[in-house]
Amino acid sequence: MACVMRLLGLLFVLVCSLSLPLPSFHSVVATGQREFDYFVLALLWPGTICQATHHCCSSNACCRSNPLPEFTIHGLWTxxxxxxxxxxxxxxDFDIKKITSLLPTLEKYWPSLYCSSSSLCFGGKGLFWAHEKHGxxxxxxxxxEYSYFSTALGLYFKNNMTEVLNNAGILATNGEKYPLGDVVATIKRAFGATPLLVCKHGSLEELRLxxxxxxxxxxxxxxxxILNGMPHSRNSxxxxxxxxxYAPLGLADSSKMALEAFDALTVA
Structure with a gap:
């Protein structure tokens, strides 16, 4: 399956199959791609995403009975x-059995928020994590596989950016605006390095560490x-x-759907 290239300021599209058994990594060299330079932990702000995807939320986490109160994981990228x-x-092929123990945690902190990459994507043939290409x-x-997802979760929990912002008085609210410089400085002070922020219509959409x-x-x-000398986060x-x-409609139980899909796969 061909990958869809990302554009600056837009989100990656998760379309390629993930498989991380040791022999498969030799294809990195075989395809002419050199080893990566650094990791990016991309985090989504559900309030911004779910306002745009409420029409399809029966297939994603935006429809849970309670709104997601914190950043969720978009991916660990190279x-x-x-x-x-x-x-x-x-x-x-992606082997879902290798991450069985992580499924409840993934559904809570790494859920699908988009219409095109639900947990039961591609006709119910696999959970959407199976299409995470970056690992x-x-x-x-x-x-x-297990190390990839557990590493991403570990970095997420160690760097709790929701808590960092809340402690600085930067809270989720409709109407309150915060200086971009203050948000970046708060994250940088806690994290120890400069992050990258992506916005949509003036709202924080994605935070990259x-x-x-x-x-x-x-x-x-x-x-x-590098090319334009633009300061971090100013481009969007x-x-x-x-x-x-956001106000969820309470129509979806993403965790239940994911576990039922897994049960179906194991029975098959």
Whole structure:
């Protein structure tokens, strides 16, 4: 399955099969893609996403009975210093059994928020995590499926950005605007490196934290930053941003759907 290239300021489209058994990583070299330079932990702000995807929320986490109160994981990505990235480094089958113990945690903190990548995507043939393309390119640092997802979860819990912002008085609310510089400075002070923010219509949509291969914080860079000298987060965010809330319709039980899908796969 072909990968869909991302555009600056837009979100990645998760379309490629994930498979991280050790032999599959040799395809990184075979496809002519060099080893990545650093990790990006991409986090989504549900209030911004769900306002745009409420019409299809019966197939995603935006319809849960209670609104998601915190950042959720979008992905753990592998990037190059020049702003480009490797992707789809393997086309082997994804083995859901390897992450069975992680499923409840993934559904809570790494749910699908989009219409096109629900937990029961592609006709119910697999959970949407099976289409996370970036893990296939994380070799040799990460060498299997379980390690990929558990590493992403570990970085997420260690760097609780929702708590960091709340402690600074930057709260989810409809109407309150916060200076972009204050938000970036608050995150940088707690994280130890400069993040990258992506906004949509003046609201925070995505927060990216960058790490060296040993998982120590590093400043985020993009190709446009290097070529145009643009300061971080200024390319898509205004001087004042919001962290909106949303009213869920309470139509979906994403965790139940995911576990039922897994049961169906194991029985088959």
């Amino acid at each position: 990037d190059y210093n020049d702003g480009s990235w490797p992707a789809c480094c393997s086309h082997s 296939t390119c994380s070799y040799p640092i990460i060498q299997d 960058c790490f060296y291969k040993d998982y120590k914080p590093r400043d985020c860079v993009t190709g446009s930053d 965010c205004p001087r004042y941003i919001t962290l909106p809330t």
